[in-house]
Amino acid sequence: MSHAAIRAAVRGLPIELPSWGFANAGTRFGAFPEPGAARDVFEKIEDASSVHRLTGAAPTVALHIPWDLPPAGGDWTTIADFATEHGVALGAINPNLFQDQAYKLGSVCNSNPDVRAKAVAHLVECAEIAGIVGSKQVAVWLADGTNYPGQDDLRSRRHRLKDSLAQGYAALPAGVEMLIEYKLFEPAFYTTDLSDWGASLLVCQHLGPNAKVLVDTGHHGHYTNIEDIVATLLDEGRLGGFHFNDRRYADDDLIVGSANPFQLFLIFHELINGNDGQTAAPVAYMLDQSHVIEKKIEAMVLSVQNVQIAYAKALLVDREALRGFQLAGDVMGAHNVLRDAYETDVRGILADAREEVGLPRDPIAALKSDELVASRRAWRLENPPRASGGGLGA
Numbered sequence: 001m002s003h004a005a006i007r008a009a010v011r012g013l014p015i016e017l018p019s020w021g022f023a024n025a026g027t028r029f030g031a032f033p034e035p036g037a038a039r040d041v042f043e044k045i046e047d048a049s050s051v052h053r054l055t056g057a058a059p060t061v062a063l064h065i066p067w068d069l070p071p072a073g074g075d076w077t078t079i080a081d082f083a084t085e086h087g088v089a090l091g092a093i094n095p096n097l098f099q100d101q102a103y104k105l106g107s108v109c110n111s112n113p114d115v116r117a118k119a120v121a122h123l124v125e126c127a128e129i130a131g132i133v134g135s136k137q138v139a140v141w142l143a144d145g146t147n148y149p150g151q152d153d154l155r156s157r158r159h160r161l162k163d164s165l166a167q168g169y170a171a172l173p174a175g176v177e178m179l180i181e182y183k184l185f186e187p188a189f190y191t192t193d194l195s196d197w198g199a200s201l202l203v204c205q206h207l208g209p210n211a212k213v214l215v216d217t218g219h220h221g222h223y224t225n226i227e228d229i230v231a232t233l234l235d236e237g238r239l240g241g242f243h244f245n246d247r248r249y250a251d252d253d254l255i256v257g258s259a260n261p262f263q264l265f266l267i268f269h270e271l272i273n274g275n276d277g278q279t280a281a282p283v284a285y286m287l288d289q290s291h292v293i294e295k296k297i298e299a300m301v302l303s304v305q306n307v308q309i310a311y312a313k314a315l316l317v318d319r320e321a322l323r324g325f326q327l328a329g330d331v332m333g334a335h336n337v338l339r340d341a342y343e344t345d346v347r348g349i350l351a352d353a354r355e356e357v358g359l360p361r362d363p364i365a366a367l368k369s370d371e372l373v374a375s376r377r378a379w380r381l382e383n384p385p386r387a388s389g390g391g392l393g394a
């Protein structure tokens with residue numbers, strides 16, 4: 001593929017930023033606030049818009065309800081308008097079905113019908129918010145599961161799961177998808193009600209065509225072949241999108257491409273293969289990262305760049321040569337086609353892709369001297385937030 005085609009394809013890949021990645025977060029061991037970090041939905045949108053202004057690649061920001069709420073007297077239109085004024089739009093709406101005290105033993109799978117009704121009402125609320133702000137997805141992740149054998153009846157939980165999610169699905173506005181995320185374990189440590197891609201796919205098939213699987217790259221067991229899952233889901237028409245992040249041991253929410261960039265490259269190779277061989281499949285590309293010790297905006301800019309690097313390398317794969325080697329049974333020939341692409345330094349191509357449309361060649365260097373980002377940080381140190389915020393560890 002020509003470098004011009006690669007530059008155009010990379011510029012055409014929208015990467016959604018998570019509002020929660022800009023706020024002060026922590027682990028259960030402690031939190032280390034970054035002075036001037038975003039405290040409310042307005043400030044998160046400001047910071048996301050900075051990443052988009054510097055990279056040109058992050059036009060939407062995902063919201064998490066109720067970590068992101070309009071201020072008293074405001075409504076969701078206020079938030080959507082604020083985003084528009086800052087050159088971005090609102091992306092996936094993420095319900096929170098894990099933090100309320102009522103969810104101690106689960107949300108949509110809880111044996112208590114009152115708790116399930118509360119969880120369903122929240123799903124319906126998030127579907128309505130998606131309709132108001134123009135979101136294309138409601139992205140559902142459940143903390144539901146059990147910690148001990150015998151704690152609950154597994155098949156009953158499964159029936160509750162399908163029944164509850166069907167009620168949320170029925171509330172989706174036209175054109176809005178429900179993305180169903182899975183996670184092997186944590187916070188539940190014995191069973192998880194949606195523990196892998198197969199469990200999510202079965203639920204999606206039960207719900208209907210607008211339910212699709214959301215692959216969070218941090219939510220698998222060690223050595224799981226994520227690119228193989230991607231190829232399968234894409235082939236079944238049920239790949240809804242990604243929550244990109246990276247990890248070494250478990251769901252660490254580290255910067256995507258920091259620990260295993262080769263895996264990210266192979267995922268993009270399948271996304272191009274499963275589409276038209278020219279561009280990655282049009283699914284939702286979202287980051288899901290929570291930065292504890294990183295500088296938050298810089299971490300997002302680097303994440304965007306890492307995704308673009310993986311994509312550009314996958315675009316470099318000589319697919320015609322690859323097919324030839326595969327059909328000829330030339331194992332090493334085929335493997336070397338992928339290696340050649342992966343070993344290519346694409347940073348110059350990406351810098352050219354930015355410069356061509358008036359963006360900084362080096363967005364991180366530009367960020368470090370950005371006056372608007374600095375002035376916003378200074379303002380936050382002197383003024384109270386404009387809305388209530390919150391989030392894990394905040």
Ligand SMILES: [Mn+2]
Pocket residue numbers: 141181216243288
């Ligand atoms: Mn996720």
